[in-house]
Amino acid sequence: MSEALLGPVVGATLLAPHLKFASHSYQSGMGYTLIREEVVTQALCDLWGAPKLLNNPIHILAAANGDAWLRIVEDRTCAATTPLKTQGWMALEVNVADVDVIRAEIDTTVFKVIGEPAYLQISDAIKAMQVIGPCDEVSYITQIDKPVPPFELPMTKARTGSLFIPVLCTQNRDVSLAFYEALNQVTGIKFDTKVTVLKNAWGIDIEHQYPVATLQLGGNCLFEIDQVPDAQPSVLNAGSLPSGIAMITCMVDDIAFAAKQLNLPVSQIQNAYYPSSQVMLVKGPSGELIELVERPAV
Template identity: 50%
Template sequence: MTQRQLTGVRGATLVAKDIAEVAKAYTGGLHFSVTEETQVSPELAECWGAPSIAGQPMLILAAANGNDWLRLVQDPSAVEFEPLKRLGWMSLEINVRDVDSLRQSAIDSGFEVIGEPAYLAMSDAIKAMQLIGPAGEVCYMTQIDREVPPFELPQTNAKTGDLFIPVLACADRDQTSDFYQDLHQADKPLKFDTKVTVLNRAWKRPIDSQYPLATLQMGGLSCFEFDQLPQASANHLSQSGLPSGIAIITLEVQDLDAIAKRINCPVFEFDETISYQSRRCIMLKGPSGEWLELIAQKATTS
């Protein structure tokens, strides 16, 4: 296998009308903490193609394990949408120590439980609960008790840990798989059909209905999941030009310049760190209108 170009998920950006409300839900219900309060810089707004969002409040939140991977951006023109029924980033799968212990605090803080804690049909080592948050985002709170080959998945001793699977609602599984494998230049997607209970409930389909899915393993004990939903609506942008809800997934990559050259896209450079301690990034849109932010892999110290 060639070297993985997508070395891990760095974070997610939620866009909402009131990020103070969103932050209160995550800090009160899921044991996150606010690590930075700032504003969207003109440079970052320009990078996103949304110049009117400059000056809007922006918060960075860390999970209970201390990793600051959640970015909140305020957009007064954010649009309402029905969770699980539009193309683009559909849900965030978050590693947790004990999913049952989070249920009541999540409810008390404004999350809606749409899937009670339960072990997955595919593995008795994975127990998950599905929530809808205040920005319309869906969160899969996932407890992993042991290794689950062939997947490379994290385990945590913290109440809440890292985002390890961004889940994408896509129009075409094969087209999406090809796009991300071309970016990754390594692992091949694993394709299969499976039951997704929260989708069956949302779409009022028989509970045993199956969906074409694919997963793509990345570095950093993270992977993508692609759920084929051709019946889903397009992901409409707000007046500012940003998606609402789960707007951006940020990935660390092995060689930012090599990717930029290979796919012929610009690298945005900033005078100061504006995105997860990075001064350089690539912005991409995927086949289903999803937004991706690519940044250089953080250097490790010996």
């Protein structure tokens, strides 16, 4: 069992030029449920350093397993981003019971399929497909058939389930891994492997092996870190959040330890998306944003 300070992953926030379209796409195309509508409060603006978003609408959506992990924030003037070509949070790996069912039923006019269902090079127990969604976010839709040691990964019987692996794009795997190892107090695993969606996006030889790392988190979650040397900086929006996958939210066992380590303040925010009221925003080595939320006592 992992001794990680980080985890589980709470969810991801997407920045949408058209909130209702993006929200409806997940409801009709993936079977998500809209469970709450709210607006960006002053407290959230202050936490995010995003004054332009004050009073902008937010949708919180739950997957079929009931986990309300997807938060979509509207910014009608946000710039477009190029999937798989920018640093920061590159993809969201989401658990499903049967990836072939999703492939047969998904609305391909909204979710562009960039990788057909296939078992991964690293394991014949993991079958995944890849899509680009309505906010230029990439999702890895993943079926896990059995345990995959040494990784601690979730399995689900629900049509769609939780976000369990945020995938980070970086120009330097070792620097990014060291940053999160220090926060997590657990050593990651480094290896080279084929990443077909990256190979296709960049037009690189099919046999190319990417430097990759994984870092085990609590709650059967991981961070994956992919080194892409030519990736450009994430697309920023003045007074707002980064385009596409704007941020990841993750629980932390000791937020005071993290705050001291990073020399960052902790905010007190009452919001149903967060499992507790103590939250801090961290910027990682590749410009990625991650909210750390104090893990509630059991």
